[in-house]
Amino acid sequence: MLMPISIIAELPGTWPTVDLPPPINQSYTSLVDLTIVSKAPVNSSCPDTDDYCRTDCSGCTRETDIVNCPNKQDWGLTLNGGPSPFTSAILDYLDTQKIKVTFFVVGSRVYQYPEILQRIVKSGHGVGILSWSNSLLVNQSNEQAISELKWTMDAVKAAVNITPKMMRPPYGEYDDRIRNISTQLGLKIVYRDLDTFDWFSDGDPTFDLSWIVNNFTQWVSDPSLNTTGHISLQHDLYNQTAVQVPLVVPIITNASYNIKPVSVCIGDNHPYVEDVNLDGTPLVTNSLNNSSSNNSSNNSSNNSSNNSLNNSSDNSLNDSSNSSSTNSSSNSNNTNTPNNQNNSNHISKVIVPVGIAAGAIILGLIAMIAAVSCWKRRSNRIDSIAVFGKNVEERFQKF
Structure with a gap:
């Protein structure tokens, strides 16, 4: 069997003659x-004693x-x-x-x-x-x-x-x-x-x-x-x-x-x-590997924190709406499969802003109720003062 032969161009530049010992450089x-090279003899034949x-x-x-x-x-x-x-x-x-x-x-x-x-x-x-x-x-x-x-x-x-x-x-x-x-x-x-x-x-x-x-x-x-x-x-x-x-x-x-x-x-x-x-x-150096490993660890930690925040927001929203079916859906999304993880992250990105908006509305309502309550208490106090003043005036008239 004859192996195929390739025709390849020679290496550019000036080089020694092929197959002959090159010139000393x-x-x-x-x-x-x-000075620290061994003093072994320059000889192609084997010595009597191999020192x-x-x-x-x-x-x-x-x-x-x-x-x-x-x-x-x-x-x-x-x-x-x-x-x-x-x-x-x-x-x-x-x-x-x-x-x-x-x-x-x-x-x-x-x-x-x-x-x-x-x-x-x-x-x-x-x-x-x-x-x-x-x-x-x-x-x-x-x-x-x-x-x-x-x-x-x-x-x-x-x-x-x-x-x-x-x-x-x-x-x-x-x-x-x-x-x-x-x-x-x-x-x-x-x-x-x-x-x-x-x-x-x-x-x-x-x-x-x-x-x-x-x-x-x-x-x-x-x-x-x-x-x-x-x-x-x-x-x-x-x-x-x-x-x-x-x-x-x-x-x-x-x-x-x-x-x-x-x-x-x-x-x-x-x-x-x-x-x-x-x-x-x-070549990927150890320092680069360690950096990549640290980045991976940090990303994992950040993802874990984000998922925790997302789950907390989801649960808060679910509790405020009193919907058990939504809780069940949220739990089913917290699986380790890549698709479900992506879906969970996508849903979280939608739910978190909604939760924040809902929270803002609720806080606004609470503020309004507090204001009304405060106004009513103030009005009652004014009425009470008016009645007290009338009674005092009646008492002075008797004298």
């Missing part, structure tokens, strides 16, 4: 304090290395070497399955296929880097290794406006020297605990592609591997390896594993240097 070198935790030689890893997903039901499926003309078909398949993975990209491929990387990010997949030329970093000087990483980071930034915080050393070969450089550049090293070695298929005619599917079948059924989650390694760089992705995904999911981007499976809620999510949308 002094501005990049200045980002790293070389610098050379992972590919002794299997040594440091606590800072991301090797697997901590949750035993999580699976970080990762793809190396792209983006390539074969990546688009993988994305098509992953979209149909609503599955997100992590792509570790090569700077030269980002330069050649920026629009494929744009689709990777827009689809919500994770992005980490390898290097510009995908050459062995352990075989390069400090300055050269720094340029390999920084040129790739800059290419990703130019293509999709994000800066990855994860890197994977090409071919899984790294030591404390590469760890030190990566850390100072703000990069976390992502290794893997399950490797398909599918990249051998590009140059080894004896490599049997069925081994890839068989590996996954064995991994998900091996009880010794169910104590943690996993990070597996495949490649989207070649057609023969890209077509394996739709074959292995069902094996993983049918074994009740949840395929996730690596940043998600390790609980990193800030996947890039920029304040964005995996899909490039703005």
Whole structure:
């Protein structure tokens, strides 16, 4: 099966030659304090004694290395070497399955296929880097290794406006020297605990592609591997390896594993240097969440107070009209369903002004009655005074 090939425009700007180690850039070198970088030898061969935790030689890893997903039901499926003309078909398949993975990209491929990387990010997949030329970093000087990483980071930034915080050393070969450089550049090293070695298929005619599917079948059924989650390694760089992705995904999911981007499976809620999510949308900060939560709480409190006021006004109006049927209707409206809540709020908006108007009329009547009563009492007092004066006058006449 041949994966469809996409023709994509190259990344604008001036960039190093593809697939060759990039030139040393002094501005990049200045980002790293070389005095604290490990003195591990620059050598592609394994040393007799592993004093610098050379992972590919002794299997040594440091606590800072991301090797697997901590949750035993999580699976970080990762793809190396792209983006390539074969990546688009993988994305098509992953979209149909609503599955997100992590792509570790090569700077030269980002330069050649920026629009494929744009689709990777827009689809919500994770992005980490390898290097510009995908050459062995352990075989390069400090300055050269720094340029390999920084040129790739800059290419990703130019293509999709994000800066990855994860890197994977090409071919899984790294030591404390590469760890030190990566850390100072703000990069976390992502290794893997399950490797398909599918990249051998590009140059080894004896490599049997069925081994890839068989590996996954064995991994998900091996009880010794169910104590943690996993990070597996495949490649989207070649057609023969890209077509394996739709074959292995069902094996993983049918074994009740949840395929996730690596940043998600390790609980990193800030996947890039920029304040964005995996899909490039703005990242919602905790302060904003708390503000939203407080606003929601305040709105809820205000609504509760308003409902209490509305119910009080409704009951007052119902009592003044002595209508039990209205009370029954009011009680039936005080349910928790959205429609009834909306109806209750609508009715309250109508009833409250009516209640206020009725109250004003009643107060006016009371005032009028009080005035009349007061006038009558005053009139009676005047009459009483008149009678008293007449009696006094009669008494004086008798004298």
